[in-house]
Amino acid sequence: MNITVVGSGGWGTALACLLHNNGHQVTIWSFAQSEIDYIQEHHENALLKGVVIPEEIGLTTDISHVKGKKLIVSAVPSFAVRSTAQKMAPYLDEDAVVVSVTKGVERDTSKRMSEIIAEETGRTVAVLSGPTHAEEVGRGIPTGCVVACPRKEVAELVQDVFMSDVFRVYASPDIVGVELGAALKNIYALIAGVLEGAGCGDNTKALMMTRGLTESARLGVALGASKETFAGLSGVGDLIVTCCSMHSRNHRCGILIGQGMDAQTAMKEVGAVVEGYYASASAHQLAERCGIEMPIAEAAYQVFYGNGNVQEAIGKLMRRDRRHEDEKLWL
Numbered sequence: 001m002n003i004t005v006v007g008s009g010g011w012g013t014a015l016a017c018l019l020h021n022n023g024h025q026v027t028i029w030s031f032a033q034s035e036i037d038y039i040q041e042h043h044e045n046a047l048l049k050g051v052v053i054p055e056e057i058g059l060t061t062d063i064s065h066v067k068g069k070k071l072i073v074s075a076v077p078s079f080a081v082r083s084t085a086q087k088m089a090p091y092l093d094e095d096a097v098v099v100s101v102t103k104g105v106e107r108d109t110s111k112r113m114s115e116i117i118a119e120e121t122g123r124t125v126a127v128l129s130g131p132t133h134a135e136e137v138g139r140g141i142p143t144g145c146v147v148a149c150p151r152k153e154v155a156e157l158v159q160d161v162f163m164s165d166v167f168r169v170y171a172s173p174d175i176v177g178v179e180l181g182a183a184l185k186n187i188y189a190l191i192a193g194v195l196e197g198a199g200c201g202d203n204t205k206a207l208m209m210t211r212g213l214t215e216s217a218r219l220g221v222a223l224g225a226s227k228e229t230f231a232g233l234s235g236v237g238d239l240i241v242t243c244c245s246m247h248s249r250n251h252r253c254g255i256l257i258g259q260g261m262d263a264q265t266a267m268k269e270v271g272a273v274v275e276g277y278y279a280s281a282s283a284h285q286l287a288e289r290c291g292i293e294m295p296i297a298e299a300a301y302q303v304f305y306g307n308g309n310v311q312e313a314i315g316k317l318m319r320r321d322r323r324h325e326d327e328k329l330w331l
Contacts, residue, residue, distance in 0.1 A: 001025070001161060004066045006084060007075030008035045010047035011101060014138035015073055015162075020057050021140070022164050027058035027065055031084075036061055047272065051138035067091040071099065071161060074117060077273040078104025081113050085120035098125045099147075099158055103182040103238075104275045105282035110289065112179045124151060126158050127175050129182040130233035131241035133248070137167070144168035146233045148178035170233065177229030180220045182238055183279050184297070186250050188212035189242035190276030191300050193254020198310050208296060209243050215294040219283070222290040250276040263304045280304055295320060 001024045005016045008030035020026045030036050036059045038046055043053050058065075066072050066088045076084045081102055092098075098121060100113045109116075114125040130145025137143065147162070147169055149155040155171040162169050172178055188209060195204050217230040229235060242248040253274045256266035267274045284301040287294045299317055302308035 001071055002069055003071050003073065004029055004069050005073040005075055006066065006088060008039070008045065009075065009077070010045055010134035012073070012075030013045040013048050013053060014051065014134040015075060015101065016057055017051060017053060017138055018162065018164065018167055020054055022161070024161065027060055029060050029063060029065060031061065033061050048134055048138050063087045064091045068093060069096060071097050074098055074100045074102060076102060078102050078106065078113065078275055078278060082106065082116050082120060085117045089121040092121055092123055096123050097154055097157065098123050099128050100125055101128045103129065103186060104279055105183045105286070107278055107281050110282050110286045112183070114175055114179060124154055126154050127179050128158065128162065129178050129238065131237040133241060133245060135247050140166045142166045144170065144233055146170045146172050146178055148172045148175040150175060172229065174226045174229045176223055177220050177225030178234040180223065180225055181216060181230050181235035184216040184219070184283060185239040185242055186276035186279045187283055187297050187300055188239060189248050189250035190254040190274065191296065192243035193251040194258040194303070194310055197255035197258020198314065205243065209239055212296050213239055215297055219287060219290065219292045219294060222292050250274055257303070258310055277304055
């Protein structure tokens with residue numbers, strides 16, 4: 001299959017290499033000629049050092065290259081999803097399928113990435129997500145993820161395209177749950193780093209991850225997702241890998257914040273998009289809109305956007321009124 005990967009970051013590049021190894025004809029699109037020039041000169045992505053990009057993979061800055069493609073992978077950062085979808089919309093075939101691999105929620109509108117792409121292009125959108133650090137996918141280290149789409153035949157098409165000896169793909173109709181699990185885990189990955197930077201231990205991180213997953217599922221169910229999805233690859237799977245690895249820029253940024261650096265300076269220090277920072281604002285808006293309690297995510301929002309003190313936020317969370325772990329068990 002002839003496929004265009006829209007987005008030349010580390011994740012887009014890793015998927016382009018995977019698809020190439022699966023026997024597909026692949027082209028990477030970038031909005032910046034400088035990124036194309038770098039790849040052509042060094043045969044690697046500056047954000048994915050050590051992963052050789054085969055010469056057979058095409059490179060372009062011409063968005064009209066999506067024309068005639070039955071499958072397009074959207075791998076741009078969340079803040080660029082809408083504008084990029086608008087640019088490629090006039091060139092998409094009527095039956096084109098867009099696979100969104102961006103993890104995030106649009107600020108102010110609180111829309112998921114698939115909603116934005118469908119809104120701007122009018123095309124069928126599937127979502128691919130799971131524990132997938134670009135550094136490992138690019139090197140062919142085995143992992144698994146889930147593709148979600150309400151249309152079963154589309155989900156299975158994407159399964160067939162991406163499946164390999166090192167990349168296992170499961171299918172799901174729950175596009176809301178898969179996308180929210182992926183977006184919200186970025187918040188908790190950022191928090192995991194904050195806790196580490198503030199001197200907390202593994203116990204604290206495990207507490208945060210477990211209760212953070214509960215918060216995510218609570219919000220997801222309120223928005224129409226299945227609770228079980230959050231126990232799968234796009235929920236707990238992605239949460240584990242991003243909270244426990246230095247591959248995660250959210251985690252690395254959080255460490256700097258926990259050590260006393262303000263969020264803006266920490267993001268500049270990391271030198272890449274920190275999706276958890278933006279997702280925390282979106283989660284704050286969604287939780288308020290739905291009337292859902294998300295104390296950990298809310299504490300993070302106050303630290304990131306309200307200049308809150310990290311140690312005070314931790315203490316406030318620990319002193320919350322006593323609760324049952326699952327209120328329904330006592331009914």
